[in-house]
Amino acid sequence: MQLRPSICIHLGILVLALSVFPALAHHGWSGYGEEEFEIKGTVERGVSLAGPHATMRIRADGKVWDITLAPPPRTQASGLKEGVIPVGAEVTIHGHRNKDPKRLEVKTERVTWKDRTFNVYPDRK
């Protein structure tokens, strides 16, 4: 017996329905605001080059922000290795803020510390 056309149609609809699922955050930039965002703070937890994206935490105005960097190899290539910036150092984060106003998270394009700038996404302004 051949595959009934109705099964093909159902599978087709299922695949289409799954593929249009909205991309939300973390990967790519679609989960982040369009406008450039800059924040100054002190390093709460240093750079971690682990997982899908490198991360760090800073404290700004008493609040802790999650700083999402590029994937680990790319973050390291910008010179931003683990331990380079000490905990407590004052840094400026430039990037895009999470679209969800309740989430204190910045997807980072560059990190400035003293006179050093780490361009983790050098192809983005």
Next chain:
Amino acid sequence: MYEFMAWLQGSPLGHAMRESGVWTYGFVNLVHILAIASLFGSVLVLDLRLLGVWNSIALPAVSRPAVPVATAGFGVAATTGVCLLATKATEYVGNPFLYIKFCAIGMGVLNVIALNRLPAWKQHRNRVLTPEEQQKLRVFGGLSLAAWLAAITAGRMIAYW
């Protein structure tokens, strides 16, 4: 849940994933995807055959290569999956897609266990199945496809939450 994730993250496996180089996560991720491709690719062919496509090919001719490839794929995917999760396990607490994924995997595995207890499946290597038996296997093929599609979809969505 948080306690379990914290334990997993703090385990030697979590430490190894975080402290063994910047490419570790990417490499384990690659192996995870290859394993999923092996699992789903072979399951897809077998499930479509159970659903009635390529009925001219004898079922054992499809199941003999598909089952071991799928089993190996599942084993590697599950192992690498635990490694990926252990890297930063606590960050996934509250991610609904992780729970959906685990439920879907559970359904897929239960479906396999039930299929292996089914007389029609036990007999399919020894004789041609009756239309009624083929009809039963069709249900398992459909459920399997739904479960693994849901698992992969939810798994991909974890990163976008």
